[in-house]
Amino acid sequence: MSILKTEKEIGIMAEGGARLARVLRALENAVRPGVATKSLDALAEKLIRSEDAAPAFLRYRPAGSKKVYPFTLCTSINDTVVHGIPSGYMIREGDLVKLDLGLKYRGFYLDSAITVGVGDISREAKKLIQVTEESLGRAIREARPGKTLGDVGYAVESFVKKNKFSVVRSLTGHGIGQSLHEDPYVMNFGRPREGDELRIGMVLAIEPMVAVGTGDIKQLEDDSFVTKDGSLAAHFEHTVAITKDGPKILTEL
Numbered sequence: 001m002s003i004l005k006t007e008k009e010i011g012i013m014a015e016g017g018a019r020l021a022r023v024l025r026a027l028e029n030a031v032r033p034g035v036a037t038k039s040l041d042a043l044a045e046k047l048i049r050s051e052d053a054a055p056a057f058l059r060y061r062p063a064g065s066k067k068v069y070p071f072t073l074c075t076s077i078n079d080t081v082v083h084g085i086p087s088g089y090m091i092r093e094g095d096l097v098k099l100d101l102g103l104k105y106r107g108f109y110l111d112s113a114i115t116v117g118v119g120d121i122s123r124e125a126k127k128l129i130q131v132t133e134e135s136l137g138r139a140i141r142e143a144r145p146g147k148t149l150g151d152v153g154y155a156v157e158s159f160v161k162k163n164k165f166s167v168v169r170s171l172t173g174h175g176i177g178q179s180l181h182e183d184p185y186v187m188n189f190g191r192p193r194e195g196d197e198l199r200i201g202m203v204l205a206i207e208p209m210v211a212v213g214t215g216d217i218k219q220l221e222d223d224s225f226v227t228k229d230g231s232l233a234a235h236f237e238h239t240v241a242i243t244k245d246g247p248k249i250l251t252e253l
Contacts, residue, residue, distance in 0.1 A: 004201030016105030017250035019051035037075035041086035044073040056102030074100035081233040093119040112251040113237035132210040132234035143247040153190025166215030173207040207237030
């Protein structure tokens with residue numbers, strides 16, 4: 001069952017979300033050829049703590065994972081969809097770098113993700129990024145009282161399919177608040193007017209994950225998820241509150 005937040009609690013989450021947005025913007029600006037992903041992780045932790053917040057992912061164990069996550073940031077490259085591990089890998093021209101980051105501020109969690117194209121990327125990669133980000137925007141516009149989770153998921157997949165890409169169906173968004181992962185699951189597919197009704201006070205992490213290929217994935221030994229066919233993937237995410245005035249994006253400046 002969804003845990004509804006008060007206006008005051010949503011206000012606190014918006015403060016935390018602005019802090020997260022600032023950190024992600026700085027990380028995006030730091031992505032360039034020759035930068036090791038582990039250096040981005042170190043920067044992420046430093047910046048989060050400078051915002052009087054705490055890393056949400058560090059030592060967190062997601063459901064289904066074999067071990068706790070040992071880093072602050074997820075850095076997923078090219079065919080890695082999510083949960084990519086920061087390492088000595090040096091970012092290269094043409095890479096797609098997914099930065100997925102969460103923080104805890106005044107008792108509440110915020111979660112957001114972006115995909116960064118490095119330098120001169122392919123036309124297909126540019127389109128993948130554009131379509132994935134636009135599908136998130138379309139989903140957010142459906143996130144208003146009286147709509148349903150099916151409306152949100154349909155907004156994502158219908159747009160993705162129209163553009164000849166595939167939703168990664170086995171990975172989902174989630175509720176968020178005083179826990180990083182709360183009910184409900186937020187699927188990136190669905191049927192209009194089906195599923196749980198959206199109510200004032202719900203806060204959702206909406207996160208389309210989209211692949212050039214089939215969208216089928218596999219989990220590696222390090223708990224990261226990659227596309228089975230090796231195709232490129234993109235990921236965008238915002239934490240969004242359902243309010244009487246419609247959707248309120250909490251993880252933006």
